Amino acid sequence: MVKRFYTIGMAGHIDHGKTTLTKALTNIDTDRLKEEKERAISIELGYAPLSLDDDSQVSIIDVPGHEKFIRQMIAGVAGIDLVLLVVAADEGVMPQTLEHLEILQLLGIHKGLIVVTKIDQMDEEMGELIEMDIHDKVKGTFFEGSELLFVDSLSHMGIPQLKDRIRKYLKDVPMRDASGAFRLPIDQVFTVHGQGTVVRGTVYEGMIQEGEILEVLPQGKKVRARQLQVHHEQQEMGRAGQRVAINLGGISKEEINRGDVLVSTQYYATTDIVDVVLDTVDSLDYPLKQRGSIKLHLGTAEVYGKIVFFDRNELMEDKGVLCQLRLNSPVVTKRGDRFILRRPTPVETIGGGEVIDPKGEKYKFGPATMEMLSRKREGTPGERMIDVLKKEKGLRKQELLKETALEEREGSAILTELMEANNVHVLKDWYLLKVVHDEMIGVLLGELKSYHDQHPLRQGKNKAELKQDLSTYGTSLAEAVIEQGVTDGVFVQGGQFISLPEFQPGYPSQWEKRMVQVEETIFAQKLQVDSYWEIVSEAGIPTTLQEELRHFLLRSGRVVELDEKLLMGKRVFDQAVRELYEKTEERFTLQDAKSVLGVTRKYLVPFMEILDSKGLTKRDGNERVWRKEPQ
Template sequence: MEETYYTIGMAGHIDHGKTALTKALTDVDTDRLKEEKERGISIEPGYAPLQTEDGTHISIIDVPGHERFIRQMIAGVAGIDLVVLVVAADEGVMPQTEEHIEILRFLGIKQCIVAITKIDRVDDVMLELVKEDIEERLAGTIFDGAPSVMVDSLSGKGIPELKRTIFEELKKVEFRDAYGSFRLPIDQVFTVQGQGTVVRGTIYEGAIRRGSQLTLLPKGLKVKARQIQVHHEEQEDARAGQRTAINLGGVDRDQVARGDVLVASDHFLATGTIDVALTLAGGKFTPLKQRAPVKVHTGTSEVMGKIVFFDRNELSGTDEEVLCQIRLDEEIVVRRGDRFILRRPTPVETLGGGWIIQPEGGKYRFGAETVEKLRSMKEGTPEDLVEDALAKAILLDAKGLIQGTSLDEHVLQEAIAAGLDSGRLLELPQQKYALAKTFSKIRGEITGRLESYHAEFPMRQGIPKAELLQSLGAGYPKTFIEYSLNALSEKGEVRKDGQFMALAGFSPHLPKQWKARMEGIIASLEKDGLQAKKWDEYIEGTPLPKGGIPDFTAYLLQSGEAYRLAEDKLIHRTAFTESVSKLKSGTGAAFSLKEAKDALGVSRKYLIPFLELLDSLGATVREDEQRRWADPAQ
């Protein structure tokens, strides 16, 4: 049976007994700092293992309750599966408890147990009043109807029942994915003498083994997991849901900070701009102006930034979800769907929270169109997200798609398979992907460019491939252009002639407006036979545009209509064929210059260029003063 791992958070007002309750459940005192002992409050989150009989592994986090330490509370709660909301029977629900409930809601924590502590300090009537007050306060919240247990941590009263309730509620929790890419947001960093740098955190997803090569983001430092501990016990591996300490090799203590993230793949990106879906906290607050400074808590990160609205210039109380963007002062590492809390730095207050739509936000225009775009991204299926990423990037491999969509690797593969099955996606060599509609678009552009080129330059074989690649390069990656050209060639829509690309049905031809003039020049060249004049002399006096003469010359040579007899002379194909036949019939297998002259009856002025042309074409082979036919049978 597969082992399961969960993390529970103890949350509630200061001095309501969270640390004592944690010790009653686990026999571990989580107040580890000297100042915590002296002041009787938790400053940093404390951690303890809760032993079970069925092999379930549970970590309990005792998060700070004092308002001054709310940022540690947020960091501690991030990543938990279930919260035990602690309310002291002698004080009841406090304002700070309600703020904690808001924070837990924004962090997406759905499972809750209410632990009413210090019950030995009050009578039964008071207990009932406290219980009713809690039920009223939780009504309409995400924890409406949460089970409650009355306990006294010092006497142990109610502790067994609380344990049973915890185990029952954990059965309703969706188990964390241990098969995705490893990610651990760091919430504690310290050094151990003789060991070096140690970090702690709750593994959000994936798994890690001792000796694994990791990357510390956002700094991009390469590190190694030299040792792994789970609740002070050395382990060979750890997985999603576990509270883990990792001894890192290759990094100094001062290079690591709370909020950094350890990852085991290059699927994760550091980002400074996030698109978010924001829900406001209950109660009134001073309106938040466009680009106002805000503090963002996500995972274990706590960074300043500016909030950017696209449909308003000021945000006041509203029950509606606000789709907006936060431009951060420092880079963080997040994925789509990660939760965040938004606080105002001055005066300090929780504004709201929500989840991240797009980890790598772009620059958008103010207006309803951008809000609609964000809504589409928010509500999109994995297949939609893949298509959006490919519409933006044109061509991506699996790594690029994970970064562009922030989807889990398994979910991404399912989305790709669905896209390929439906024909909406194309798979290119080296497991790269593109949209079928992008191929249709470039197909139209390629054929359109070829049609235009053929119309402008009808005598050319086609457009040079390098020129075509360059003209399309501004809109498409070269790999995708090459793929498209090959695909269109296989479909018989385009043709490759050496380094030239042409439409399959195209053949070089004389332009309609100059056809008669050019045919007249060709006829004159044919008439002059082997004793052709300089090529320029045929062109002189004609109205042919100078810009078209090189194409006309190239057309005659490439089509085989003529041969280059010398640098400044051409010979018509008919004259060439007749001269070869005449020379062959007037000589033997080998012949001298004189014999050739006698056979053709022309001067050396015309004879030498003709013989050199035969040599260059491989029809004859020169040997000293003689030439022999390369293939006498021809």
């Protein structure tokens, strides 16, 4: 049987019995701080395991109810699967009850139970009034129509029935995704004597194993998960939906903060500009001005910044507002994450919503930007992937999944569909739109044709230069396109040079006769050739082409280079080597060679040095020894 992991949140007004109810359900007191005991209120998040049955493991988060501790409440409910809205029978629905309810609604939480506590203090008539009041106050929320469960936490009246109801509710709640990339927003950091730094949080997605290398974002600090605990019990693995404490190696308590995020890959974006869709609360006390100050609550992070609108200059109550958050410090997020916005001063909840692009850019005010943001919000995953590839030209798979906020499994399936439809090309580990690939191939074909026309003597264009022709696409992607083009036969590679398949280096038509004349002169002069530079000058070859012609003659094997001035015809050279081999003994002197070839030292010395370099001969004092017969 597959183990199921869930987190339940307790929400409600201060002193309505959340902590006492948690203790009644779990037999654990979550008020662990001295000041919490003294003041009888919850300041920090409290956690306790709830035992229901064999196939589920449930953690209860007791979130603070006092208004000053609203940030802890937001951090607590951000990762929950089911919420218990707690209302005390002796007071009914109070201001913080409504604020908690509003935040739950804005965070996109859809499953909840209403629990009325302290029922020992109410009679039947009061019970009916409280029930009517609660139903009236939760109209229009996901609690509308919910049944109420009445309990007394001290006497345990109603507790078994509540446990049974929780069990039935959780059966219909889908488990969090354990197949995706691991993510744990940190809500507590502390040290344990002899162990070092420990962090705690709810695993949003994925799985973690003991010993795994993780990264703390946004710092980018590598750490090792030395030990895992779930409710004080050591475990080898933690997965989505579980409350996990992790002993981290490689980092001190001072280097990590509440709001940081532990991840296993580079899948998650670290960003300070986020495109969002925002729903405001039903009644704002003051309009929110363009570039007004905000405080973002995202996961367990709390970050200040400004809100930017593209279709208005101020905001009152509204739903589905497409806008942008520009933050003072980076956060870790992905598409689909829920958030809460509060006004720093005067303090009030503005609203909440959903991230539609974790890597926003600065856009212009106006309808074009609104249309673009609307496409981002409404686009299918495939359309989002195409939009990202249009902007980025080409991306490696993990970068593409990160930019589109798609999980590995879903993203891979969409990529396969797009490739089968011939919309996306894959080159090595690069993904790009087919139209972009075709565009790049077109640029390369045009550049090579132009290059061959301008430099017909050259073998082709240097690969490094060719990549620069595609610099707007990125040199790594350009290299992948070129290499695949060579594999597919679109281009030909010879060493570091790239050419078109049909291209053959040759003399340019306007200089062909004179270049042929140079070649004939070199061959006609046999072993005692004039300086190459004198020959090409006398033939009237332009200075700009003389060096290129020299390289062409050498590269094509028409000549052999004696030195930088002297070029000898290859056939002449080969015949001279054969003649020297046949007319000398195994060991011979420079004078012997001169007698056979009849040339001066000016030609003979470089000639013999070439034989040495080719391994045909070896110098031994004043003599040379034939090492092998020339071919």
